[in-house]
Amino acid sequence: MKGHPLARMVLYSVIATIVGTVLVLVIDWFPTGASTAAGPIDRLYDVLLVPSVVIFVLVMTVVIYCAVKFRAKPGDLGDGAPIHGSTRLEIFWVTVPFIMVTALAVYGWVVLDDIEAKQPNTLIVGVRAQQFAWRFTYPDEGDLKTNQLVLPKDRPVEFRVTTNDVLHSFWVPQFRLKTDTVPGLTTKIRVTPNREGRYDVVCAELCGIGHSTMRQAVRVVAPGEYSAWSAQAKKQQKTVGGETPPEPE
Amino acid sequence: MTLAGRLKAPGWSRAALSQPIGFLVALGVVVGVRALYGYDPLVDWDAIITVVLIALPLAFLVGIGCFDYWFRWASGAPTVPEDHSGHGARSWKDYFYVNTDHKVIGIQYIVTTFFFFIAGGLMAMVMRAELAQPGTQFVEPNTYNGLFSVHASLMIFLFIIPVFAGIANYVIPLMIGAPDMAFPRLNALSFWMLPTAGILMLASFFADGGAFATGWTAYAPLSTETPLGQTFFTIAVQFAGASSIATALNFLVTIITMRAPGMTFWRMPLLVWANFTTSLLVVIATPFIAGSQFFVLLDRSLGTNFFNVGANGDALMYQHVFWFYSHPAVYIMMLPGFGIVSEVISANARKPVFGYRMMAFSLMAIVVLGFTVWAHHMFVSGMFSWLRVPMMITTMLIAVPTGIKIFSWLATLWRGVIHLTTPMLFALGFITMFTLGGISGIMLAVIPVVIHVSDTYFVVAHIHYVLFGGSVFTIFAGIYHWFPKMTGRMYDESLGKLHFWLSFVFFNLTFGPMHLVGVDGMPRRVADYAEQFATMNVIISVSSFLFGLSFLVFLYNMVTSWRNGPKAAANPWRAHTLEWQVSSPPPIFNFDEVPTVVGGPYEYGVPGAVHGVFKEKRGAAVPAGGGGAPPPAE
Numbered sequence: 001m002k003g004h005p006l007a008r009m010v011l012y013s014v015i016a017t018i019v020g021t022v023l024v025l026v027i028d029w030f031p032t033g034a035s036t037a038a039g040p041i042d043r044l045y046d047v048l049l050v051p052s053v054v055i056f057v058l059v060m061t062v063v064i065y066c067a068v069k070f071r072a073k074p075g076d077l078g079d080g081a082p083i084h085g086s087t088r089l090e091i092f093w094v095t096v097p098f099i100m101v102t103a104l105a106v107y108g109w110v111v112l113d114d115i116e117a118k119q120p121n122t123l124i125v126g127v128r129a130q131q132f133a134w135r136f137t138y139p140d141e142g143d144l145k146t147n148q149l150v151l152p153k154d155r156p157v158e159f160r161v162t163t164n165d166v167l168h169s170f171w172v173p174q175f176r177l178k179t180d181t182v183p184g185l186t187t188k189i190r191v192t193p194n195r196e197g198r199y200d201v202v203c204a205e206l207c208g209i210g211h212s213t214m215r216q217a218v219r220v221v222a223p224g225e226y227s228a229w230s231a232q233a234k235k236q237q238k239t240v241g242g243e244t245p246p247e248p249e
Numbered sequence: 250m251t252l253a254g255r256l257k258a259p260g261w262s263r264a265a266l267s268q269p270i271g272f273l274v275a276l277g278v279v280v281g282v283r284a285l286y287g288y289d290p291l292v293d294w295d296a297i298i299t300v301v302l303i304a305l306p307l308a309f310l311v312g313i314g315c316f317d318y319w320f321r322w323a324s325g326a327p328t329v330p331e332d333h334s335g336h337g338a339r340s341w342k343d344y345f346y347v348n349t350d351h352k353v354i355g356i357q358y359i360v361t362t363f364f365f366f367i368a369g370g371l372m373a374m375v376m377r378a379e380l381a382q383p384g385t386q387f388v389e390p391n392t393y394n395g396l397f398s399v400h401a402s403l404m405i406f407l408f409i410i411p412v413f414a415g416i417a418n419y420v421i422p423l424m425i426g427a428p429d430m431a432f433p434r435l436n437a438l439s440f441w442m443l444p445t446a447g448i449l450m451l452a453s454f455f456a457d458g459g460a461f462a463t464g465w466t467a468y469a470p471l472s473t474e475t476p477l478g479q480t481f482f483t484i485a486v487q488f489a490g491a492s493s494i495a496t497a498l499n500f501l502v503t504i505i506t507m508r509a510p511g512m513t514f515w516r517m518p519l520l521v522w523a524n525f526t527t528s529l530l531v532v533i534a535t536p537f538i539a540g541s542q543f544f545v546l547l548d549r550s551l552g553t554n555f556f557n558v559g560a561n562g563d564a565l566m567y568q569h570v571f572w573f574y575s576h577p578a579v580y581i582m583m584l585p586g587f588g589i590v591s592e593v594i595s596a597n598a599r600k601p602v603f604g605y606r607m608m609a610f611s612l613m614a615i616v617v618l619g620f621t622v623w624a625h626h627m628f629v630s631g632m633f634s635w636l637r638v639p640m641m642i643t644t645m646l647i648a649v650p651t652g653i654k655i656f657s658w659l660a661t662l663w664r665g666v667i668h669l670t671t672p673m674l675f676a677l678g679f680i681t682m683f684t685l686g687g688i689s690g691i692m693l694a695v696i697p698v699v700i701h702v703s704d705t706y707f708v709v710a711h712i713h714y715v716l717f718g719g720s721v722f723t724i725f726a727g728i729y730h731w732f733p734k735m736t737g738r739m740y741d742e743s744l745g746k747l748h749f750w751l752s753f754v755f756f757n758l759t760f761g762p763m764h765l766v767g768v769d770g771m772p773r774r775v776a777d778y779a780e781q782f783a784t785m786n787v788i789i790s791v792s793s794f795l796f797g798l799s800f801l802v803f804l805y806n807m808v809t810s811w812r813n814g815p816k817a818a819a820n821p822w823r824a825h826t827l828e829w830q831v832s833s834p835p836p837i838f839n840f841d842e843v844p845t846v847v848g849g850p851y852e853y854g855v856p857g858a859v860h861g862v863f864k865e866k867r868g869a870a871v872p873a874g875g876g877g878a879p880p881p882a883e
């Protein structure tokens with residue numbers, strides 16, 4: 001490579017930026033999305049990655065370039081150029097980051113409003129945490145109480161989350177949504193599952209000895225299957241008084 | 250000395266005697282009060298131990314001699330005039346006694362905090378061994394929870410925060426041309442409170458029910474319900490916090506009133522600025538964590554209901570009060586490092602710090618903004634939702650002053666004459682790793698993202714990028730940089746570089762992959778995890794062991810160089826700031842002649858520029874803002 005050293009540095013950093021951007025976008029960061037929130041959140045994350053790579057590569061290249069280019073020759077006891085600052089440059093690196101973070105914050109806000117928007121025909125599901133298990137109630141299904149979480153695909157759900165004891169956090173990584181359970185409060189999150197399957201409900205807030213094993217399952221099933229499951233569960237709850245209806249197949 | 254004499258004089262004998270006395274007093278108080286109220290049983294060990302945990306450290310501080318002068322003065326007895334015979338350390342034994350010399354205290358701080366760093370690091374090794382595979386291999390979940398709680402608490406309260414105070418203790422008075430800190434006896438007390446706090450935390454492993462296991466955050470109501478170990482934490486935090494506040498006050502007064510003639514605010518080195526702003530943060534914020542832990546302690550021991558929802562308490566209030574301290578605390582753990590890096594980079598790039606005034610202003614901006622963002626730790630806590638967006642915006646705005654600092658350091662490198670010494674390598678490593686930590690910090694401010702990644706290993710990765718790649722790298726930079734000044738000897742440069750490269754590589758191999766497992770769904774603070782994360786975790790664990798070993802290189806270098814490294818010159822880095830203008834180590838009262846500051850601290854490359862001159866200028870006009878240096882306080 002010939003040419004001006006500065007030009008070379010710019011070239012290297014452009015190459016590194018491209019490689020880095022491709023790399024971070026190729027990485028499959030998230031677990032498979034299973035709710036309508038996954039799309040916008042994953043996209044937001046990707047959008048955040050791009051300026052991140054640019055900034056990191058910029059810092060890296062300047063550091064490496066300076067360490068190589070301006071490294072003192074052995075025995076050189078001289079000083080560098082007495083540059084004390086540059087108002088133009090300082091204004092530049094105040095305004096550009098300011099505009100960047102403001103834009104990203106606005107974008108984040110828009111996504112937040114989007115994923116938290118109220119939806120019609122919402123299924124209400126109560127979630128109650130207790131050291132170290134989850135229990136669920138379906139007020140729309142005759143107050144069905146169960147330790148299984150079964151949801152119909154494509155129907156908006158509102159979880160109303162609370163706890164019998166300490167803090168926990170209700171999290172389904174595939175849904176991308178999480179809320180702490182707080183004694184004395186009912187916290188709410190909305191989610192619309194859009195992919196059938198069986199996922200983990202994970203407790204994400206330290207709640208004591210059993211915290212790491214406080215994992216349960218959520219099943220997203222076709223609407224018909226859901227009705228069948230809930231009907232049978234209700235019947236069983238009435239006759240047996242038991243709280244544990246069978247799992248849907 | 251006779252035994253009676255030794256038991257009367259301040260020192261370890263009296264400290265040893267103080268312990269049974271403290272115990273008996275505590276026992277008496279608890280049993281007496283319970284008898285008065287007619288409680289049954291009269292002897293309740295949980296209650297007794299709670300009071301003992303307060304009494305023993307206080308008794309120790311009295312015994313070792315932190316209060317002698319004040320007690321005598323307060324009781325009207327003749328005080329012992331300070332003849333400075335205890336100033337400085339003549340042998341290593343002097344470091345084990347109360348000493349009012351800031352240089353001795355600085356080294357006491359640094360060595361003590363590194364002891365706790367090692368203890369916390371060993372705990373990390375045990376945790377990584379347990380996490381190498383899913384399931385339980387080495388430690389039970391309860392022990393694991395205790396390990397990460399004590400690990401984090403030691404690292405934060407007994408290493409990062411106080412080690413910066415230690416470095417500053419040694420360096421700041423020298424840098425501003427003062428003979429000592431403003432309140433030397435308070436300084437000694439601040440130091441001696443620290444080991445008591447650390448020992449309380451370590452001792453919690455022996456408590457009934459194991460060490461405190463609620464994380465360093467100790468969220469209520471878990472912390473009000475867990476076994477006795479938690480009480481060790483709540484009380485230890487009081488001692489560590491009191492130590493921090495006292496030191497910060499000391500720094501503020503020292504910096505405001507004891508600068509050498511001519512050292513205006515705009516001629517202060519940036520480390521002084523950094524400690525000035527940090528001390529503001531400490532003084533304003535630390536009372537909040539003290540309060541939060543007192544609430545927990547009262548809920549636990551006196552049956553108050555601050556966090557008991559069943560009795561109209563408020564569980565979320567804990568988090569608001571806690572983070573109102575603990576967010577500013579992340580800057581308490583970072584600003585001094587910013588100062589160190591400015592010193593190291595300008596001296597090793599042989600250039601003035603680019604945009605010196607903006608560097609100082611950005612520190613101030615961070616102090617102010619730092620108090621407006623606490624609830625970004627609570628985006629999924631269930632708090633009132635309107636507060637989230639404002640806190641997202643303020644949090645992201647902190648990137649602006651932080652960016653100013655990063656870019657100014659880069660510009661300082663530009664066209665310098667760069668010497669890649671060990672401290673410089675750590676400073677450059679800091680810039681790159683802290684940038685990564687800052688980037689993940691921005692992501693952790695964007696609410697929709699954080700709803701997914703909060704309380705996952707992504708957060709663990711972020712914490713370690715800012716605290717290890719950030720703070721600890723600056724601490725290493727500072728220790729290497731001032732090692733010649735403190736010990737009078739040079740460290741081994743090749744071992745230093747080896748230490749840097751091993752740390753840099755294994756740091757990234759250990760904590761880089763944590764971002765991936767975190768986003769992929771692995772929660773933080775778990776002793777066990779789903780099978781799918783097994784491969785990554787074994788990689789992380791193996792890297793972390795190698796990372797741990799790299800620390801031995803540092804330790805070996807420090808110990809052998811301190812004992813028989815080559816003698817250091819007064820100013821091996823050819824730096825301009827005042828601490829380098831005196832011998833290594835400095836004379837007992839720092840400056841045999843009072844320096845006069847005549848220019849900026851970083852005028853490298855400016856022909857004929859000097860920062861300080863040594864000419865006795867008694868009674869000469871002092872430029873605005875430059876206070877004279879008073880004689881050592883009596």
Ligand code: HEM
Pocket residue numbers: 370373374376377397400401404405408409464465466709712713716717720721759772773774775793796797
């Ligand atoms: C080789 C070095 C280190 C290793 C391998 C290590 C490893 C760990 C591990 C395994 C955890 C527990 C994570 C969890 O279960 O969620 C943890 C937590 C933590 N570490 Fe370290 N650590 C190291 C050094 C440090 C240092 C130097 C600091 C700070 C100065 C630090 C600060 C913390 C903090 C604050 C937490 C608490 C995170 C939480 O609250 O969940 N660590 N570390």
Ligand SMILES: [Cu+2]
Pocket residue numbers: 168169203204205206207208210211212214
């Ligand atoms: Cu949990």
Ligand SMILES: [Cu+2]
Pocket residue numbers: 575576577579622623625626
């Ligand atoms: Cu914060």
